[in-house]
Amino acid sequence: MSRSLTQLACLAVVAVGTLSSFKALSLFSSSAPQEDDAQGAEHAAPAADERPHMRAPRGVSLTVSEGTWLRAPGEEWIEQQAEVEAGRWSYSEDALDGEPGWIDSTGFVQLRYDAEEDIYAYWQWVGPEQLTRGRRDFVQFCSSCHGLEGDGYGRSGQWLRPSPRDFRQQNFKFTKVLANLPTDAALKKLIHRGLDGTPMLPWALSDEQLTDIVQYFKSLSPAGVAWRNPFLSIGDAVVAPPDPWGGREGYAVERGKKVYHGNAQCMLCHPGYVHPSELPALIGDPEGTRYRENLYLPVLKESEYTVLGEKVKILPPDFTFHTLRAGSTTQDLFETIAAGIKGTAMPAWKGALSDEDLWALAYYVESLITAYKDDPAARQGLMESLRADQ
Amino acid sequence: MNRIANFLTGRLLSARWSSALAVLLLAGVAEAQGKRWGPMPPASDYGYRFSELFWLITTLCTISFAIVVILIAIPMLRDRDRKGHKAKYDHGSALHDKRLTAVISVITFVVLDAWVLVIAMRDLREAYWNVPEVDEPGVYQVEVLAQQWAWNFRAAGEDGEFGTADDILETNHLTVPEGRSVSFQLTSKDVIHSLFLPEMRMKRDVNPGAINEAWFKPIQSGEFTILCAELCGYAHYQMHGHVTVLPEAEFDAWEAGASQLAAAGYDPEDEEAHWAWDWEQ
Numbered sequence: 206m207s208r209s210l211t212q213l214a215c216l217a218v219v220a221v222g223t224l225s226s227f228k229a230l231s232l233f234s235s236s237a238p239q240e241d242d243a244q245g246a247e248h249a250a251p252a253a254d255e256r257p258h259m260r261a262p263r264g265v266s267l268t269v270s271e272g273t274w275l276r277a278p279g280e281e282w283i284e285q286q287a288e289v290e291a292g293r294w295s296y297s298e299d300a301l302d303g304e305p306g307w308i309d310s311t312g313f314v315q316l317r318y319d320a321e322e323d324i325y326a327y328w329q330w331v332g333p334e335q336l337t338r339g340r341r342d343f344v345q346f347c348s349s350c351h352g353l354e355g356d357g358y359g360r361s362g363q364w365l366r367p368s369p370r371d372f373r374q375q376n377f378k379f380t381k382v383l384a385n386l387p388t389d390a391a392l393k394k395l396i397h398r399g400l401d402g403t404p405m406l407p408w409a410l411s412d413e414q415l416t417d418i419v420q421y422f423k424s425l426s427p428a429g430v431a432w433r434n435p436f437l438s439i440g441d442a443v444v445a446p447p448d449p450w451g452g453r454e455g456y457a458v459e460r461g462k463k464v465y466h467g468n469a470q471c472m473l474c475h476p477g478y479v480h481p482s483e484l485p486a487l488i489g490d491p492e493g494t495r496y497r498e499n500l501y502l503p504v505l506k507e508s509e510y511t512v513l514g515e516k517v518k519i520l521p522p523d524f525t526f527h528t529l530r531a532g533s534t535t536q537d538l539f540e541t542i543a544a545g546i547k548g549t550a551m552p553a554w555k556g557a558l559s560d561e562d563l564w565a566l567a568y569y570v571e572s573l574i575t576a577y578k579d580d581p582a583a584r585q586g587l588m589e590s591l592r593a594d595q
Numbered sequence: 596m597n598r599i600a601n602f603l604t605g606r607l608l609s610a611r612w613s614s615a616l617a618v619l620l621l622a623g624v625a626e627a628q629g630k631r632w633g634p635m636p637p638a639s640d641y642g643y644r645f646s647e648l649f650w651l652i653t654t655l656c657t658i659s660f661a662i663v664v665i666l667i668a669i670p671m672l673r674d675r676d677r678k679g680h681k682a683k684y685d686h687g688s689a690l691h692d693k694r695l696t697a698v699i700s701v702i703t704f705v706v707l708d709a710w711v712l713v714i715a716m717r718d719l720r721e722a723y724w725n726v727p728e729v730d731e732p733g734v735y736q737v738e739v740l741a742q743q744w745a746w747n748f749r750a751a752g753e754d755g756e757f758g759t760a761d762d763i764l765e766t767n768h769l770t771v772p773e774g775r776s777v778s779f780q781l782t783s784k785d786v787i788h789s790l791f792l793p794e795m796r797m798k799r800d801v802n803p804g805a806i807n808e809a810w811f812k813p814i815q816s817g818e819f820t821i822l823c824a825e826l827c828g829y830a831h832y833q834m835h836g837h838v839t840v841l842p843e844a845e846f847d848a849w850e851a852g853a854s855q856l857a858a859a860g861y862d863p864e865d866e867e868a869h870w871a872w873d874w875e876q
Contacts (some may be wrong), residue, residue, distance in 0.1 A: 345829055349743040349785060361742040361785045364870035366764075402766055404745030406833045502859045513867055520860030526852060528768075581841065581849035588852060 257356070257513070258363035265353055267344060269336035273424050275432040277314045277329035278388050278439040283307045301325065319435045326435040331420045339421025342414050347422075350404060355425040357512070367403060367519065367530075368512045372422040375431035376510050376548040379531040381540045383553055384440025386431060391442040392419045402528030445539040449561050454568060461569025463488060464562045471566075474521040474550055476501050478573060480591055501591040506550040519549055524570050525577035525584045533574050538567035638819055638840070639795040639811040641722035646796075648714055655707050726808045727778045729874045734810075735772055739781040740870060741788035741801040744830040746821060749871055752854035758871035760861035761854040767836030769821065770853075771813060772846035778810045780874060789825035792838060798824055806872070813840040 277283075284307075287294035293310050300306035304325050306316040314329045344353060350362035350369040357371030370377065380387035380395050387395075393415040399407035410418070423432040431437070450457035465471045466479055467488035477500040479487055485494050497504070503521045510517050522529060531541050543563050545553035554563060577584040622632055637646055674682060687696075727734040738757060740747040748769045752761035763770075771777045781790055783803040791798045792811065799809035813819075823834035841849055862868070 349828065361744075363784060364740070364868060365742070365747075366865070366868045402768070404742065404766060406744060406830055408830075502855065505860055505862060512865075515865065515867075518860075518862040518865065520856070523856055526856055581845050581852065584852055585848035 256363070257352075257358040258360055260358070261360075262353065265344065267337070267341050269333050269340050269421075269424075272330060272332040272336065274317070274328045275331055275420070275423050275426070276386070276434065276437065276439060277327040278441075279327060280307065282388065282439070282441070283309075283314070283327070322435055324435045331424060335417055336421055336424055338414075339417035339419070339424075342410070342418050343421050346408060346410070347418065351422075355422050361404075365404065366517070368510070368517060369405075371510075371512075372425045373427055373430065374510060374548075375426065375434075375437075378546045378548060379541070380547070381442040381531065381544040382440045383443060383544055383555055385437040386439045388439055388441050389416065389419050394442065398532075400530040401532065402530065443540050443544040443555060445536050445543070445564075446560050448535070448564055450564055450568060457565045457568035458572045460562070461565035461567070461572075464558065464566050465569055469554065469558060469562075469566065472500060473497065474504050474506055476503050476523050476525075476591075478525075478587070478591070480593070482594070501588055508550070509548040521551070524573040525587065529574075533571065535564070535567045535571050538570050539563055542566055542570075635794055637794065637796050638813055638815040638817070639792075639797065640814050641718070641811065642794070642796040642814075644718040644722055644796075648711070648718065651714065652711055655711070659703070659707065726810045727776045731776075734776045734778050736778050736780075736874060737769065737771070738871060739779050739790060739801065740784060741781065741790070741823070741827075742784040743786060743828045744823075744834040746790070746823075746834070746836055750850075752857060753850060754854075757874065758869065760863070761858040762871060763850070763853045763857050767821070768839070769836070770839045770841060770846070770849055773813050773816045773840050773842050775843070776810055776812045779808065780872070781807045781809065782872075786827050787825050788823050788827045788834070791822040791824035792819060793822065794819040795838070800825060813838075816840045816842050 283294060287296075287307070295308050295310070296305070297308050298305045300308050301316045301318060304316065304318070306325070306327075307314075309315065312330070314327055316325055317328045318325050343351075343355070347355075348359055350359040350365070351357055351372065352359040352362065352369075355372040357369050357374075359369065362369040367378075375386065377387055377392070377395070379400060380391045382388070382391050393412070396408050396415055396418070397410075399405050408415070426432040426434075462479070466477055466484055472478075477484065477496065481496045481500055484490065484496060485492050503523050505518050505520050507516050508519045520527075529538075529541070531537055543553065543555040545551050554566075558566070577587060634646065634649060637643055674680070676682075685692075687693075736751055736757075738749040740749070746767050746769075748765045749757065750763040750765075751757050752759065752763050754761055779790070779799070781799060781801040782805065783801045785803060787803070788801040789798060790801055790809065795811040795813065797809055797811045799807055801807060817840055819838045819840065821836040821838055823831055825831075827834065
């Protein structure tokens with residue numbers, strides 16, 4: 206008798222436990238609605254919608270069922286490809302409705318006509334198998350920060366500055382290209398290298414994986430934007446020409462110092478590393494010229510990149526303190542200065558300055574890094590001398 | 596002569612002997628390169644406790660291993676198969692065998708386990724869990740926000756208050772003063788991580804939804820390792836960084852500069868970027 210009573214009691218406990226855990230599950234599901242689940246959203250806590258980082262959609266799909274056409278780089282790039290793969294490419298005076306252009310015998314790259322915008326542009330076909338492979342790798346490696354849908358709102362990306370890229374905003378800061386958009390090679394190089402001082406790690410993935418991932422996030426571009434915009438140019442990363450200052454690094458640094466504070470006016474956003482009273486003599490301004498206040502500090506600048514609807518502000522680096530994202534060798538510095546940083550106040554200097562001056566700037570910035578970055582006492586000495594009477 | 600040759604070709608080149616040789620060679624190479632054989636020297640004030648415990652356990656285990664080997668070797672030699680000797684089989688169930696087993700067990704427990712346990716408990720109480728009070732003066736406080744796959748560090752900056760414009764933010768790199776206690780409060784954005792500073796002998800799990808505490812006091816300036824010691828996803832192996840321990844004067848210079856630049860880069864409107872929390876015990 207007592208044994209069956211005990212059994213009954215046990216059963217009751219188990220039943221109550223099961224029921225309450227179901228209840229807990231249903232509570233959980235209503236607090237984590239799917240994006241397009243309108244009914245779920247009604248029951249959700251109001252905070253969930255305001256914080257896209259905290260979304261926890263279930264049943265995330267890992268397959269992409271349809272292929273897509275994406276913008277391909279233009280004729281210059283194809284000419285380079287044609288040299289490598291002669292059999293694949295041929296030039297025709299009538300590639301499409303009388304328009305001359307290149308023909309890809311595999312059919313993957315095509316010259317296409319956009320009737321709405323009345324423009325011819327090269328597009329490439331990306332198949333569903335490749336997009337699916339890219340999607341799988343993207344979800345595994347990238348989605349914790351960049352979000353399951355590549356919108357930059359991954360759970361690990363919240364509160365993070367600089368914020369992880371939203372791949373729909375056609376804004377890639379460090380691909381070092383002069384064109385509007387980078388080539389696949391430039392993007393793969395960036396992912397492989399990572400960005401110093403940020404959670405964007407150097408990803409040691411195979412070339413095939415990188416190619417698939419790049420195709421996948423390019424396919425996230427909305428209609429008419431980025432890789433679906435027929436007007437944008439796609440180009441390769443800037444390549445530094447031979448260093449003209451070999452053996453004369455000291456002169457290069459002096460020249461760079463003049464360019465930095467003089468005609469390039471880097472000190473409008475970055476710190477000036479010369480006391481304002483000595484600047485006129487260095488760069489040939491009239492005696493007594495006034496410069497901006499707190500010249501020894503960088504100035505916070507607005508960027509075009511938006512997070513939660515607000516434009517993100519970026520502090521230009523102080524070279525004596527900050528870790529530079531895209532490398533700090535002379536060559537890295539040349540490339541970054543030459544190509545600029547897309548979507549920020551840092552313009553592309555290639556063309557505006559001679560290659561010689563760009564190299565000199567790179568040498569000067571590198572000299573600042575080596576002299577002060579890992580030596581807080583030396584840096585403090587420099588800063589005190591700059592701040593005096595400012 | 597033949598036996599020596601057999602020994603050389605058979606024994607010496609067998610897998611076991613060659614691996615033992617390889618270990619000896621590696622030890623020699625490590626020695627020649629000036630690398631230490633064994634754990635790296637501790638760089639925090641409580642680090643020596645961990646080293647002492649490590650060597651105590653190693654010594655005790657070595658001694659007990661030697662005793663066990665000797666105890667096996669004696670009957671193997673004494674009772675080996677030979678002319679005029681007959682083996683006697685025994686289940687060891689006699690009273691004196693049981694008594695012997697009990698005595699050996701008690702001695703082993705007292706000498707090995709209890710000794711190590713007492714020291715470990717004492718070290719935990721006196722050092723590891725002895726986290727500085729929130730308002731203790733001179734303590735350098737750091738908020739740690741772990742994520743897949745990076746360490747975000749926030750220090751209060753010159754004003755000593757978290758959540759203000761001059762908070763110093765670092766990623767995968769932490770700068771701390773030598774000779775001052777460094778106190779951590781740690782939490783995670785996503786999954787469980789574990790902040791591991793091997794030279795400081797400090798390791799603490801970092802859990803989402805909870806704030807854990809840990810501390811250490813660096814006694815040596817230099818560059819040390821930060822690792823994640825909890826498998827946290829694909830790039831767990833890349834979740835590492837450096838602690839730079841600076842002498843007090845150099846640290847003050849660094850902190851002043853870092854604070855000033857942090858204030859210059861502070862955007863009051865970008866509220867999503869302000870993740871500091873208040874320190875409570």
